[in-house]
Amino acid sequence: EKAGFDHFMLKEIHEQPRAYRDTMGSRISADGTQVTLNELTTLTPEAIREINRVHIVACGTAYHAGMVGKYIIEKMARIPVEIDVASEYRYRSPIITKDTLVIVVSQSGETADTLAALREAKRCGAHVLAITNVVGSSVAREADDMIVTLAGPEIAVASTKAYTSQLVAFYLFGLHLAQTLGTQTAAEIAETLAALKALPEQVEAILEQAEAIKGVAEEMAKHDNLFFIGRGLDYAVALEGSLKLKEISYIHSEAYAAGELKHGTLALIEEGVPVIALATQHELLEKTVSNIKEVKARGANVLGIAVEGELELQKSVDSTFVIPKTLDVLAPALSVVPLQLLSYYASLARGNDVDKPRNLAKSVTVE
Numbered sequence: 074e075k076a077g078f079d080h081f082m083l084k085e086i087h088e089q090p091r092a093y094r095d096t097m098g099s100r101i102s103a104d105g106t107q108v109t110l111n112e113l114t115t116l117t118p119e120a121i122r123e124i125n126r127v128h129i130v131a132c133g134t135a136y137h138a139g140m141v142g143k144y145i146i147e148k149m150a151r152i153p154v155e156i157d158v159a160s161e162y163r164y165r166s167p168i169i170t171k172d173t174l175v176i177v178v179s180q181s182g183e184t185a186d187t188l189a190a191l192r193e194a195k196r197c198g199a200h201v202l203a204i205t206n207v208v209g210s211s212v213a214r215e216a217d218d219m220i221v222t223l224a225g226p227e228i229a230v231a232s233t234k235a236y237t238s239q240l241v242a243f244y245l246f247g248l249h250l251a252q253t254l255g256t257q258t259a260a261e262i263a264e265t266l267a268a269l270k271a272l273p274e275q276v277e278a279i280l281e282q283a284e285a286i287k288g289v290a291e292e293m294a295k296h297d298n299l300f301f302i303g304r305g306l307d308y309a310v311a312l313e314g315s316l317k318l319k320e321i322s323y324i325h326s327e328a329y330a331a332g333e334l335k336h337g338t339l340a341l342i343e344e345g346v347p348v349i350a351l352a353t354q355h356e357l358l359e360k361t362v363s364n365i366k367e368v369k370a371r372g373a374n375v376l377g378i379a380v381e382g383e384l385e386l387q388k389s390v391d392s393t394f395v396i397p398k399t400l401d402v403l404a405p406a407l408s409v410v411p412l413q414l415l416s417y418y419a420s421l422a423r424g425n426d427v428d429k430p431r432n433l434a435k436s437v438t439v440e
């Protein structure tokens with residue numbers, strides 16, 4: 074059932090190219106110019122034009138996918154997006170009107186906190202869209218609309234292919250909004266779709282370099298503290314990379330917006346502390362490099378996650394893991410993969426139960 078892999082997590086990491094292909098599937102027109110989300114029933118073009126704000130609500134890894142989703146929707150559709158963890162959302166009296174679109178993201182569709190937030194949103198008259206991996210789940214049944222991620226069953230507690238499939242769902246939905254609202258040109262949409270379709274093969278190329286990550290992970294597993302830094306979308310991925318590592322390796326890590334480090338946690342950077350610097354966003358590269366220099370000056374050992382060809386960046390770090398070229402907005406769909414592998418191999422090196430980490434459950438049905 075593990076298809077020759079030692080753990081479900083590793084199998085699921087390797088299933089991501091297939092999950093990408095399936096989740097995109099027939100939702101991209103054959104000529105590569107249009108997104109067709111036929112599953113949206115109540116979210117008609119007229120209803121979409123009425124939306125004046127979006128709330129994204131989720132827990133754990135799904136929340137981190139939502140952080141990328143916020144960036145995508147604001148960039149592509151120019152609608153303001155707020156994001157909350159589900160357990161906070163319902164108790165902060167969120168401002169919800171009938172023109173609010175609430176997107177709940179849940180792999181299982183059974184997370185109690187997320188379900189409670191969904192019910193609160195509906196009670197206030199919002200339109201609720203679910204992004205879920207389980208068609209018959211509670212979240213799927215109670216939402217007004219849903220986009221199903223076709224990741225397939227995810228067994229390992231640490232979410233991998235469900236997260237990346239949620240990213241794909243957000244890309245498709247963002248493009249669908251852009252198409253409907255006219256916030257992007259046909260050429261921009263076609264360019265993004267072409268880059269999306271290239272992702273599965275690019276993930277395959279990353280997976281072929283798993284051995285390189287294994288070596289780095291074994292070294293990191295000797296440390297008790299490490300940092301992830303990044304700006305913009307790289308920060309969202311840093312949070313997910315850090316969570317993954319904590320969940321299964323039990324190594325403490327912090328994810329910091331790279332520019333914020335000097336306002337606080339820089340004091341914790343000392344000789345030999347590993348820092349994973351995500352630097353895939355071209356407009357922010359120069360700024361990220363100066364943050365890398367700040368940690369290097371304090372003795373950090375920096376692993377850069379960089380896009381192919383960025384030689385300047387490579388000079389500023391101790392070692393680099395290179396991901397294939399893509400559009401900046403799509404980079405999370407690639408850059409998270411080496412971080413998943415890093416956590417996996419670090420967990421293995423520490424002798425942990427990778428698929429069933431202590432104290433965690435796959436789906437938490439209590440609030």
Ligand code: BG6
Binds near residue numbers: 133
């Ligand atoms: C947690 C799981 O309790 O629930 C996480 O341990 C998961 O891995 C989170 O991300 C949310 O789950 P779901 O099913 O709502 O996406």
